[in-house]
């Protein structure tokens with residue numbers, strides 16, 4: 018099963034919708050609750066990064082019998098130093114975004130901890146691509 | 154032992170702003186943070202979440218993490234639009250008249266007593 022979402026940068030009112038939809042869909046299958054929670058955390062953080070840091074993006078989720086594979090692609094400023102971005106506490110979030118409770122610099126580390134495979138690639142000035150796999 | 158949200162709310166004097174229908178939820182422990190991805194990473198399902206954040210995004214976090222309730226501190230006003238969204242997502246929002254430190258202290262003592 019395939020699910021596709023468009024994500025708009027800066028739109029904090031719709032934020033979290035894609036990850037919620039995927040979680041609701043997965044709930045209908047017989048997936049252990051711990052696995053469901055991992056997927057929810059990883060997808061939410063990935064979705065919020067597009068909303069908080071990029072201009073626009075897409076989420077494509079592939080639900081297979083053995084797991085879920087998700088590709089997030091965005092147009093945006095991209096990430097100069099991926100290793101640094103992956104460090105806990107590193108954040109370039111604006112003051113406005115921080116006031117809403119984002120910007121702890123925990124999103125990418127949360128994705129790493131809650132996925133079985135994570136591939137982050139980026140071209141500065143163009144955009145970012147994130148692949149997440151969680152096995153059931 | 155576990156307690157439920159309704160009991161806790163009545164005993165500690167919180168008010169319910171959204172999710173009346175779900176007050177029978179069991180709850181165990183609480184997490185205090187105003188950073189959403191900190192809550193995403195560290196809170197556990199069933200916990201209460203004490204926060205000063207009132208932005209709409211708290212609803213998605215509570216729902217995705219299956220938290221038992223959000224406790225907004227300092228009697229902070231929550232927009233009707235956020236409360237409506239909470240109802241839709243089956244999220245309980247309670248209001249505490251006290252600051253975060255006092256709210257957490259009350260809860261800590263209460264949950265410990267319940268455990269004994």
Ligand SMILES: Nc1ncnc2c1ncn2[C@@H]1O[C@H](COP(=O)(O)OP(=O)(O)OP(=O)(O)O)[C@@H](O)[C@H]1O
Nearest residue numbers: 066070095102108109119120121122123124125190
């Ligand atoms: N899609 C993206 N486009 C551009 N930059 C990004 C993207 N995702 C992450 N980054 C960069 O990596 C940094 C770290 O991301 P991470 O998700 O860990 O923290 P954050 O989003 O700043 O804060 P938090 O997720 O804790 O609310 C961001 O501050 C940003 O500089």
Ligand SMILES: [Mg+2]
Nearest residue numbers: 065066124125
């Ligand atoms: Mg983030």
